[in-house]
Amino acid sequence: MATDNHRCGYVAIVGRPNVGKSTLLNHLLGQKISITSRKPQTTRHRVLGIKTEADHQIIFVDTPGLHKAAEKAINRYMNRAASAAIRDVDLVVFVVDRTAWTDEDNMVLEQIKQGSLPVILVVNKVDLLEDKSTLLPHLQLLADKADFAAILPVSALRRHNVAELEQQILKFLPVSQHFFPEEQITDRSQRFLAAEIVREKIMRQLGDELPYEITVEIEEFAMDGEVLHISALIFVERKGQKQILVGEGGLRLRSIGSDARRDMELLFDSKVMLRLWVKVKSGWSDDERALRSLGYDDI
Ligand code: GDP
Ligand code: MG
Numbered sequence: 001m002a003t004d005n006h007r008c009g010y011v012a013i014v015g016r017p018n019v020g021k022s023t024l025l026n027h028l029l030g031q032k033i034s035i036t037s038r039k040p041q042t043t044r045h046r047v048l049g050i051k052t053e054a055d056h057q058i059i060f061v062d063t064p065g066l067h068k069a070a071e072k073a074i075n076r077y078m079n080r081a082a083s084a085a086i087r088d089v090d091l092v093v094f095v096v097d098r099t100a101w102t103d104e105d106n107m108v109l110e111q112i113k114q115g116s117l118p119v120i121l122v123v124n125k126v127d128l129l130e131d132k133s134t135l136l137p138h139l140q141l142l143a144d145k146a147d148f149a150a151i152l153p154v155s156a157l158r159r160h161n162v163a164e165l166e167q168q169i170l171k172f173l174p175v176s177q178h179f180f181p182e183e184q185i186t187d188r189s190q191r192f193l194a195a196e197i198v199r200e201k202i203m204r205q206l207g208d209e210l211p212y213e214i215t216v217e218i219e220e221f222a223m224d225g226e227v228l229h230i231s232a233l234i235f236v237e238r239k240g241q242k243q244i245l246v247g248e249g250g251l252r253l254r255s256i257g258s259d260a261r262r263d264m265e266l267l268f269d270s271k272v273m274l275r276l277w278v279k280v281k282s283g284w285s286d287d288e289r290a291l292r293s294l295g296y297d298d299i
Helices: 021-029 073-078 081-087 103-113 132-143 162-171 190-206 239-246 248-268 288-293
Strands: 007-014 046-053 056-062 091-097 119-124 150-153 215-224 227-236 271-280
Touching (some): 021 046, 021 162, 056 162, 132 150, 190 227, 227 239, 248 271
Parallel strands (some): 007 091, 091 119, 227 271
Antiparallel strands (some): 215 227
16 A cells, blocks of 8 residues: 555644633544543543545644643643644644633643644634624734744634644644554444443532542443443542432432433444442542542543
């Protein structure tokens, strides 16, 4: 197989929370597999999604620290380790929200700049701009902030300019053989993704009420006829947290379950029967063995 015109590279999508990174990634990939995860990075890259088309392969990777600026922003700003996460990628896609430019955006930019990589600036959510005439002067302001390889107004939600962004990304992929088989869309197991979907829905619905330490373990993951049966065990640290998670008359857990099931059906392309259980596992986060039993064996 001739490989001279094959391209393959690592791309990081970064930006402060809520600017639309996951939405953008999902539309770039054409399917929902990006789920924010707090599992610490231990490998060279945490691959979120792989897109292989014709002669090119784009590997989108997670860069912890570069998109969670909201929490303990100052610590993160000081944390030089974060910049190591982007050292090995070929391109950074930096996402901002319309014409807003916040301190957090600035911090993300400062981190990116330490990497001296090509950066494409995506000005997202332009569908929400009421006065479109503000866009152009603003793009000019943004252009002065760094030497961006390109600046692109995008609506990830409406898929406006997403294909154009992909074309831009391709320009920066090195000539290389593909690293992953064509059919592979992520390096994470389906079980892992299922657990992450449940965790994402919990954080979405209860993020403010529940602390960090929630773990989801997939107990069953099996096709039975046309239906994929998934059972997930959710571990919390205290009884009170279990009550919050279950909610009155089980309503909250049911709502989390139906959101999660919808995403799973899209992702696994199958009807899904999802069962959720909540267990109190006191102090698990301090117990190395317990962590290991929950799949955190690489920390
Ligand atoms: P992330 O935290 O950067 O990953 O942001 P998300 O992808 O989770 O998006 C945050 C919110 O912004 C969600 O409610 C999205 O539906 C919404 N959003 C993302 N992109 C767009 C866009 O282009 N236009 C509009 N109107 N909303 C968007
Ligand atoms: Mg996200």
